[in-house]
Amino acid sequence: MRITQGCFSFLPDLTDDQISAQVEYCLTKGWAVGVEYSYDPHPRNIYWEMWGHPMFDLKDPKGVMIELAECRKAHGDAYIRIIAFDSTRAVESVTMSFIVNRPATEPSFNMQRTEVDGRSIRYTHNTVR
Amino acid sequence: MQADAPKTIDLHAEYEASGAKEVLDELDNELIGLAPVKERIRETAALLLVDRARKTLGLAHQTPTLHMSFTGNPGTGKTTVALKMAGLLHRLGYVRKGHLVSVTRDDLVGQYIGHTAPKTKEVLKKAMGGVLFIDEAYYLYRPDNERDYGQEAIEILLQIMENNRDDLVVILAGYADRMDLFFQSNPGFRSRIAHHIEFPNYTSDELHHIASHMLSDQHYTLTEGAKAALAEYIELRRVQPHFANARSIRNALDRARLRQANRLFTEGGVIDAATLSTIEESDIRASRVFRGGLDSERKGDSE
Numbered sequence: 001m002r003i004t005q006g007c008f009s010f011l012p013d014l015t016d017d018q019i020s021a022q023v024e025y026c027l028t029k030g031w032a033v034g035v036e037y038s039y040d041p042h043p044r045n046i047y048w049e050m051w052g053h054p055m056f057d058l059k060d061p062k063g064v065m066i067e068l069a070e071c072r073k074a075h076g077d078a079y080i081r082i083i084a085f086d087s088t089r090a091v092e093s094v095t096m097s098f099i100v101n102r103p104a105t106e107p108s109f110n111m112q113r114t115e116v117d118g119r120s121i122r123y124t125h126n127t128v129r
Numbered sequence: 130m131q132a133d134a135p136k137t138i139d140l141h142a143e144y145e146a147s148g149a150k151e152v153l154d155e156l157d158n159e160l161i162g163l164a165p166v167k168e169r170i171r172e173t174a175a176l177l178l179v180d181r182a183r184k185t186l187g188l189a190h191q192t193p194t195l196h197m198s199f200t201g202n203p204g205t206g207k208t209t210v211a212l213k214m215a216g217l218l219h220r221l222g223y224v225r226k227g228h229l230v231s232v233t234r235d236d237l238v239g240q241y242i243g244h245t246a247p248k249t250k251e252v253l254k255k256a257m258g259g260v261l262f263i264d265e266a267y268y269l270y271r272p273d274n275e276r277d278y279g280q281e282a283i284e285i286l287l288q289i290m291e292n293n294r295d296d297l298v299v300i301l302a303g304y305a306d307r308m309d310l311f312f313q314s315n316p317g318f319r320s321r322i323a324h325h326i327e328f329p330n331y332t333s334d335e336l337h338h339i340a341s342h343m344l345s346d347q348h349y350t351l352t353e354g355a356k357a358a359l360a361e362y363i364e365l366r367r368v369q370p371h372f373a374n375a376r377s378i379r380n381a382l383d384r385a386r387l388r389q390a391n392r393l394f395t396e397g398g399v400i401d402a403a404t405l406s407t408i409e410e411s412d413i414r415a416s417r418v419f420r421g422g423l424d425s426e427r428k429g430d431s432e
Contacts, residue, residue: 057255060257067254
């Protein structure tokens with residue numbers, strides 16, 4: 001199942017040139033760009049592993065692309081996303097995030113129903129590979 | 130040859146349009162002396178312009194190696210020229226952003242094992258799309274300590290200089306003799322650097338020019354006596370140790386301003402703008418240089 005989260009995830013996968021252009025956009029906005037990866041794309045798994053520090057003071061997207069290439073080399077079969085952090089006072093959070101790498105076969109989710117308190121049902125989702 | 134490539138190109142129009150002319154004119158107007166440096170930069174600009182024209186006409190071309198080394202004594206304008214160079218390369222389209230990242234050994238080399246590579250890469254990432262200026266580059270290499278982490282930084286640098294030629298330009302700067310030694314012990318650098326630019330020392334006249342430039346920028350004027358004193362000062366200062374060309378002059382002027390301020394304050398009374406911006410002969414004559422330099426060094430000389 002194709003995972004859709006963050007920006008552009010309903011579009012075909014971005015090419016490196018397109019990623020570079022998006023990063024360029026983030027940098028012109030003054031956002032700090034970081035690379036993160038995860039093997040578990042569960043929607044509740046919001047904290048992915050950081051690939052190095054977020055990159056502050058970059059002027060050119062090439063720096064991010066170098067890190068992305070290294071991350072792909074080390075974790076080619078993981079989900080990798082690029083996040084842009086806006087440090088403006090009172091924003092101070094991730095303002096943009098998009099997936100830039102997917103495993104060859106993507107996992108799907110299985111809904112699990114649990115009966116509690118008589119006939120009430122609680123729902124949860126498990127990642128299925 | 131590409132089908133849609135234009136047949137002719139007007140080099141001079143190209144030169145004007147790229148904005149390279151402005152940078153070169155700025156270089157001419159703002160920097161005093163440095164004739165050989167300006168000449169080399171003009172040549173480099175011409176080469177890049179022709180190269181760009183070749184590309185436009187669809188002729189075979191290769192991104193030229195743009196890494197440079199600036200050698201010269203302290204205070205001869207290496208950093209200032211590097212800044213202009215970054216602007217020039219940006220206008221000609223050889224670097225995408227045209228910013229200058231100025232670093233020294235401390236910014237590249239780590240303090241413990243495994244610290245150097247991330248640190249160097251961090252700096253390189255910041256410099257991508259611009260110019261990386263490494264001041265006193267020879268400190269990266271310490272031949273007396275084979276476990277020095279500088280070597281690691283050098284290896285990463287060399288790799289990036291080769292693989293990311295389109296992304297950044299590296300300028301190494303330092304004193305001529307020590308840079309020569311550095312290049313001898315790191316042949317990798319020598320072969321990757323195409324342009325070696327030497328910065329000559331300023332003549333006394335040029336230094337005097339620079340001083341008056343600095344002063345007029347700050348709205349100060351010299352009295353006739355002060356001008357003569359300054360000329361004498363420059364002659365004396367040149368031969369004393371730790372002479373750093375334009376930087377020494379700037380420091381001398383800063384001290385003269387200090388003395389002027391102190392003099393005005395001590396005299397007290399009502400003063401006008403002209404008094405506030407005039408440096409007298411006595412402000413300059415009070416310098417230690419007229420008494421033979423620093424006390425400690427004077428003692429050394431007599432021994």
